Amino acid sequence: MMPYEEALDIVLSFCRSLPSEKVFIVDALNRVLAEDVVSQEDRPSFDNSAMDGYAVRWEDIKEATEKSPISLKVIGEMPAGGEGSFKVERGTAVKIFTGAPIPEGADTVIPVEYTETKNGMVFIKTSLKEGANIRRRGEELKAGDVVLEKGTIIRHYEVGILASLNKINVEVSRKPRVAILSTGDEIKDIGEPITKPSQIRTSNNYTLLAGVLSAGGIAYHLGIVEDDPEKLKNVLSQIGEYDVFITTGGVSMGEKDYVKTLVSELGVDVKFHKVRIKPAKPILFGTYNGGKGLFFGIPGNPVSCAIAFDLLVKPALLKMQGAKEYLPKTFKAKIKRDFYRRDAERREFVRAVYWWEGDSLVCDFSQKLQSHMLTSYVGANCYLVVKEGVKEIKEGEEVELILF
Structure with a gap:
């Protein structure tokens, strides 16, 4: 059996970069940037107020206190988006609103809650440091700054940033086209009647469909095919139409596990079959279309399918898709109770949950360890990684986790 790291390295070594395409910024959500996005201007593009209040000269108000306020003549008002030719000279102030340009001569903004007004005068009741509550030109971005790097996965935050930069269309990687096929005489799709005690409801198709969509791909549901070599071969012959082809079931050692044989007949160059992990040991991986397409034969047990x-x-x-961060994210936590297993030959990935207790990150694992128990994911947010050769982990020991 192949170690997990070696299997992952082999898979990643055959991941060709997909071409890019230009899309409207909202359509870029969950896509991967294929270009650096550069600011065309300073931001803010002018000095402006961070508060509603009064623009003043710091020299005028530096001695102001609650008991001894400083009075200044209000010479005008500056709204956000407004224009004005006010000049703040000694003994004067301009009423200002958040986002409004700082008038000439002013170097500090006093929030309105530290002031009182009467008869055209404002009384300043506190002294702040010089420059307080002023957003300086270019303090967030300078013209020419790279704001978003190539390889960034675009979330709703980045969509907003793109809009603020007037980036109407953006270059992103093309979505990978991923086919999903389940196999098995006993599998029934959602909505189909269960007519025999031996039949089971599918979950793998929809776990994978949702997983592909969440990873930025286009998912093609090819349905469920019986354990019939000819029927399987007929569907698998479509493999060249997709960037990635995934099957579930049919890759173990049973008499009706036909996938591992049929894919070779159809031109898949098998790179490995069986990985030293638990669950999901009998994973098959290969390439097709001259190494451009990726084939994954995944075990049929629901947890094995999800883990693979x-x-x-x-x-x-x-x-x-060119994502900068594509490897599973790992971190450490202290386990809340003892973990024990009999067989320590394989690396095990146990559904778990982590949380903060004070300043410490802690975790606990699911009681449901079998590979058919998909409900072990309920409430879980990570995998507890139990390395090869480890049979027991004691309460309080530090463990490795992989974030979902």
């Missing part, structure tokens, strides 16, 4: 996607398929989809 998280640990191998998702990183591949992200790398194909």
